[in-house]
Amino acid sequence: xxxxxxxLSGIEAFALPLLALTVSMFLFGIxxxxxGANPGEVFALMYKGAFGTSFSIQNTLQRAAPLILAxxxxxxxxxxxxxxxxxxxxxxxxxxxxxxxxxxLPDGTTPLILQTVMVLTGMAAGGFWxxxxxxxxxYRGVNETISSLxxxxxxxxxxxxxxxxxxxxxxxxxxxxxxxxxxENMIGTLPGxxxxxxxxxxxxxxxxxxxxxxxxxxxxxxRMVGGNARAAAISGLxxxxxxxxxxxxxxxxxxxxxxxxxxxxxxxxxxxLAAGYGYTGIxxxxxxxxxxxxxxxxxxxxxxxxxxxxxxxxxLDLPDATVFVLQGIIFVxxxxxxxxxxxxxxxxxxxAA
Amino acid sequence: xxxxDLGLWSVPLAIFAGAIRVSTPFLFVSLGECLTERSGxxxxxxxxxxxxxxxxxxxxxxxxxxxxxxxxxxxxxxxxFGFLHAIICNMPRVNDIALGIALMLxxxxxxxxxxxxFIQPQAPNLPAIPFGWWSDISQIRSALDINVLFxxxxxxxxxxxxxxxxxxxxxxxxxxxxxxDAARAMGFSVARVRMLATxxxxxxxxxxxxxxxxxxxxxxSEGLSSGQGITAVALVIFARWNPLxxxxxxxxxxxxxxxxxxxxxxGITSGYYLLNAAPYILTLVIMIAASSSSRRLxxxxxxxxxxx
Numbered sequence: 001x002x003x004x005x006x007x008l009s010g011i012e013a014f015a016l017p018l019l020a021l022t023v024s025m026f027l028f029g030i031x032x033x034x035x036g037a038n039p040g041e042v043f044a045l046m047y048k049g050a051f052g053t054s055f056s057i058q059n060t061l062q063r064a065a066p067l068i069l070a071x072x073x074x075x076x077x078x079x080x081x082x083x084x085x086x087x088x089x090x091x092x093x094x095x096x097x098x099x100x101x102x103x104x105l106p107d108g109t110t111p112l113i114l115q116t117v118m119v120l121t122g123m124a125a126g127g128f129w130x131x132x133x134x135x136x137x138x139y140r141g142v143n144e145t146i147s148s149l150x151x152x153x154x155x156x157x158x159x160x161x162x163x164x165x166x167x168x169x170x171x172x173x174x175x176x177x178x179x180x181x182x183x184e185n186m187i188g189t190l191p192g193x194x195x196x197x198x199x200x201x202x203x204x205x206x207x208x209x210x211x212x213x214x215x216x217x218x219x220x221x222x223r224m225v226g227g228n229a230r231a232a233a234i235s236g237l238x239x240x241x242x243x244x245x246x247x248x249x250x251x252x253x254x255x256x257x258x259x260x261x262x263x264x265x266x267x268x269x270x271x272x273l274a275a276g277y278g279y280t281g282i283x284x285x286x287x288x289x290x291x292x293x294x295x296x297x298x299x300x301x302x303x304x305x306x307x308x309x310x311x312x313x314x315x316l317d318l319p320d321a322t323v324f325v326l327q328g329i330i331f332v333x334x335x336x337x338x339x340x341x342x343x344x345x346x347x348x349x350x351x352a353a
Numbered sequence: 354x355x356x357x358d359l360g361l362w363s364v365p366l367a368i369f370a371g372a373i374r375v376s377t378p379f380l381f382v383s384l385g386e387c388l389t390e391r392s393g394x395x396x397x398x399x400x401x402x403x404x405x406x407x408x409x410x411x412x413x414x415x416x417x418x419x420x421x422x423x424x425x426x427x428x429x430x431x432x433x434f435g436f437l438h439a440i441i442c443n444m445p446r447v448n449d450i451a452l453g454i455a456l457m458l459x460x461x462x463x464x465x466x467x468x469x470x471f472i473q474p475q476a477p478n479l480p481a482i483p484f485g486w487w488s489d490i491s492q493i494r495s496a497l498d499i500n501v502l503f504x505x506x507x508x509x510x511x512x513x514x515x516x517x518x519x520x521x522x523x524x525x526x527x528x529x530x531x532x533x534d535a536a537r538a539m540g541f542s543v544a545r546v547r548m549l550a551t552x553x554x555x556x557x558x559x560x561x562x563x564x565x566x567x568x569x570x571x572x573x574s575e576g577l578s579s580g581q582g583i584t585a586v587a588l589v590i591f592a593r594w595n596p597l598x599x600x601x602x603x604x605x606x607x608x609x610x611x612x613x614x615x616x617x618x619x620g621i622t623s624g625y626y627l628l629n630a631a632p633y634i635l636t637l638v639i640m641i642a643a644s645s646s647s648r649r650l651x652x653x654x655x656x657x658x659x660x661x
Contacts, residue, residue, distance in 0.1 A: 035466075083448070083450050083451060083454075085454055136641060138646065139646055140641050140644050140645065140646055141644040141645050141646035142637075142640045142641055142644045143590075143640075143644075143659045145397070145450055145454075145659070146583070146586065146587045146590075146636075146640070146659070147637060147640065149580075149583055150583075150584075150587065150633045150636055150637045150640075151637070153579075153580050153630060153633040154630050154633050154634060154637070157626045157627055157629055157630030157633070158626075158627070158630075160626040161624065161625075161626040161627045164626065165623065165624075165626075279458060282454060283455075283458070286451060286455075319465065319466050319469040320465075321462050321463075321465030321466040321469070322466060323462075324458065324461065324462025324463075324465060324466070325459070325462045325463055325466050327458060327462065328455065328456075328458045328459025328460070328461075328462040328463065329459065331454075331455035331458055331459065332437075332441070332452070332455045332456060332459055334455075335441065335447055335448065335451055335452045335455050336441045336444065336447060336452075338446050338447050338448070339444040339445055339446050339447050341446065
């Protein structure tokens with residue numbers, strides 16, 4: 001009986017977001033119709049831009065890599081009842097720190113060592129940034145949602161400051177940038193594809209954190225804090241440590257995304273590092289119902305929507321913000337659909353009747 | 354009228370003028386959010402409302418030639434967003450913080466989409482009142498050109514404080530914010546009160562947005578808001594949900610925000626970006642100082658989720 005209940009609630013967790021997604025697409029169809037475009041044409045182009053050709057699939061996967069990691073920034077702390085929205089800041093700090101570390105290494109360091117150092121410093125910086133939000137919440141009772149967002153604005157200011165001042169490459173005139181890490185040190189692509197290794201990092205990180213959250217005592221304790229923090233504290237769980245460690249892991253995932261963006265895409269730290277992956281990551285986490293494994297397909301879907309924006313702009317002359325509107329609609333509808341959980345009899349075990 | 358050489362005196366003057374300019378959107382958003390939070394709900398979506406307000410005000414002002422009509426429409430659009438937030442949050446099991454983030458993304462996305470055509474043309478701006486007519490020095494005159502919306506905000510502050518403290522409706526709003534059970538027992542509709550409070554908050558945030566596009570910086574662009582909407586939400590917590598403190602806090606934040614440009618004007622450019630982050634750093638420091646892990650914040654509405 002317990003088992004059938006679990007399966008049914010699993011189906012519910014899958015079916016309701018799917019329903020919400022369908023409703024969002026419908027609303028978006030009405031929206032583009034009002035904007036004077038043909039919804040059928042828009043959807044066909046979106047599919048083509050996201051998954052239609054092997055080029056677009058690779059473009060989609062390329063974008064999905066940082067999104068997967070950025071989504072973990074919101075998804076993991078959510079298991080402890082925290083709403084962290086500072087992924088963009090952790091990504092920026094991770095990218096910036098990884099460049100600083102790479103540039104500090106002596107000339108002649110082998111690419112593998114340099115990349116390892118970049119990845120580790122990126123994770124450390126991102127972990128520190130979100131860990132700060134967790135620590136402030138635990139030790140000072142500062143709301144983590146607002147503090148993580150403020151930290152994001154501060155991180156972007158630090159990035160702009162470093163890139164246009166102390167760390168600026170004098171050769172970068174129009175687009176201030178740090179010194180490049182060097183072509184020979186860039187992280188390469190997966191064999192036979194045009195997608196860089198970041199995707200693998202992201203998927204591995206999701207699997208590890210899924211096991212951590214659902215198959216270990218640490219995860220059990222963490223989810224208990226999310227269920228009832230006071231009860232968890234009374235039963236002797238180290239609530240503060242669980243809170244901060246989870247935030248550090250979440251931030252490390254996103255800091256890693258920043259390091260990879262630098263080491264595999266940009267080659268240096270500059271303003272485009274803050275490309276909004278952190279904000280899309282929040283949406284992905286909610287759409288995936290905070291489940292690290294579900295994050296992977298949802299991130300690929302959202303990466304696809306992201307990737308199709310350019311095609312919509314070129315072919316239908318729709319503004320590039322069209323995909324933001326769609327993301328916004330999906331986000332609002334998904335949250336509204338939360339109210340439907342537990343309302344449908346078909347998802348309840350028969351025996352209850 | 355010559356520009357006199359004021360030397361370093363131009364820095365405090367520029368900060369004074371900048372504080373009034375920069376604080377106006379903070380003032381409107383924080384007064385609006387103060388009403389919403391006093392009813393026991395937090396609307397983080399005001400950042401999106403602010404951007405939507407800025408875009409719609411500019412578009413209406415450009416199309417009709419009347420900036421005041423733009424301000425009004427911005428307010429109406431803002432209360433529309435407030436309405437959306439309220440009806441969805443009134444459904445059970447919906448998290449008001451998460452929905453606020455969603456509406457923030459939706460509002461900015463929609464504003465960028467609809468505002469594409471209004472980036473280039475110049476729309477008529479809001480007027481300023483020249484309080485500096487008595488002075489011969491042009492910097493003082495320009496510093497004392499006070500915008501009308503700021504004056505409205507100054508008048509609105511005691512009005513909202515009076516509303517919350519002394520009127521029956523204000524009392525109902527506070528009751529709903531402090532205890533849902535008490536409010537229900539007295540026969541008030543929690544959902545309806547919160548809806549009205551969120552719509553009023555959205556209206557003010559929309560007006561705050563119209564200031565950005567119609568006065569300072571005075572044109573519509575996608576980089577118009579740099580998080581003022583979200584900072585203002587944090588500012589309300591710092592102001593302990595008191596409209597008068599919201600006013601002082603807005604001035605303080607405005608002054609902090611004006612620091613970077615003021616120093617840049619006299620040639621101090623190093624650390625420009627870091628100085629721009631001053632309001633956020635200030636907010637964070639204040640929240641750290643004001644919060645405590647062991648007790649609730651003084652003055653916090655009992656039903657407010659962020660302070661639990």
